[in-house]
């Protein structure tokens with residue numbers, strides 16, 4: 312009995328100390344106002360601090376100089392519900408970094424230096440409700456499947472980025488979307504944009520300030536036009552534009568037309584030739600008959 316207790320005591324001490332440090336350990340330069348919050352706002356950090364308690368739920372890292380998120384970050388801090396990385400130096404989201412976050416509800420990546428949101432970036436983040444990606448001035452590419460799987464996403468901020476176009480399918484893949492910000496991007500008013508324009512007209516109520524602040528530049532002289540001045544009729548020339556499928560149909564029907572034409576001309580040529588020979592033959596007969 313006694314040896315058993317002797318053996319158990321250190322084990323219990325170890326377990327309780329790990330449990331305690333899990334809750335109480337606070338990175339040296341940060342504040343931990345409660346057991347689930349770590350606040351490292353504006354601490355001049357150049358990387359995500361070590362020794363963040365593993366059960367952290369709210370992690371505030373805004374106003375630092377953090378250039379990247381470690382790939383296993385959300386695997387490690389799997390209880391994270393609220394992650395604020397606003398106003399850092401993030402330039403890239405490594406594939407997989409954000410796909411494992413099943414609890415994350417709020418993610419702020421605004422005011423960073425992201426250039427691209429690749430397809431599948433937020434793979435499994437089914438709890439995500441608010442995603443802030445605005446004020447990334449070089450952000451000019453959003454992958455076609457960048458937001459697929461975000462079935463709970465209600466608020467998406469993409470304002471003041473470098474977007475010139477956005478596939479409507481990206482927005483249509485968000486069944487819970489209630490609020491969208493797109494203002495302050497250098498949109499091109501081309502036929503690709505026409506589809507987004509139609510979507511925006513139909514979903515105007517999702518834009519906090521309607522079409523206000525959204526402008527696109529004209530293909531010819533680059534002049535910026537507020538969307539509020541445009542109508543679906545402004546893009547009427549685009550109705551005649553062909554999609555790739557249309558082009559393929561045209562090309563293939565073109566090929567078959569030319570094949571038919573070539574065959575027809577062969578047939579015609581040989582018929583003509585045949586008639587010529589026939590008529591020559593009969594002429595010869597006639598000539599023979601005259602002689």
Ligand SMILES: *[C@@H]1O[C@H](CO)[C@@H](O)[C@H](O)[C@H]1NC(C)=O
Nearest residue numbers: 353354355373374375376398
């Ligand atoms: C962004 O972070 C830097 C560095 O901490 C700070 O000086 C600056 O005021 C912050 N900008 C905003 C808009 O909060």
Ligand SMILES: *[C@@H]1O[C@H](CO)[C@@H](O)[C@H](O)[C@H]1NC(C)=O
Nearest residue numbers: 400401402423424425426449
């Ligand atoms: C942001 O990215 C651009 C181009 O990708 C680069 O030229 C610029 O230096 C970056 N700025 C910061 C603050 O990292």
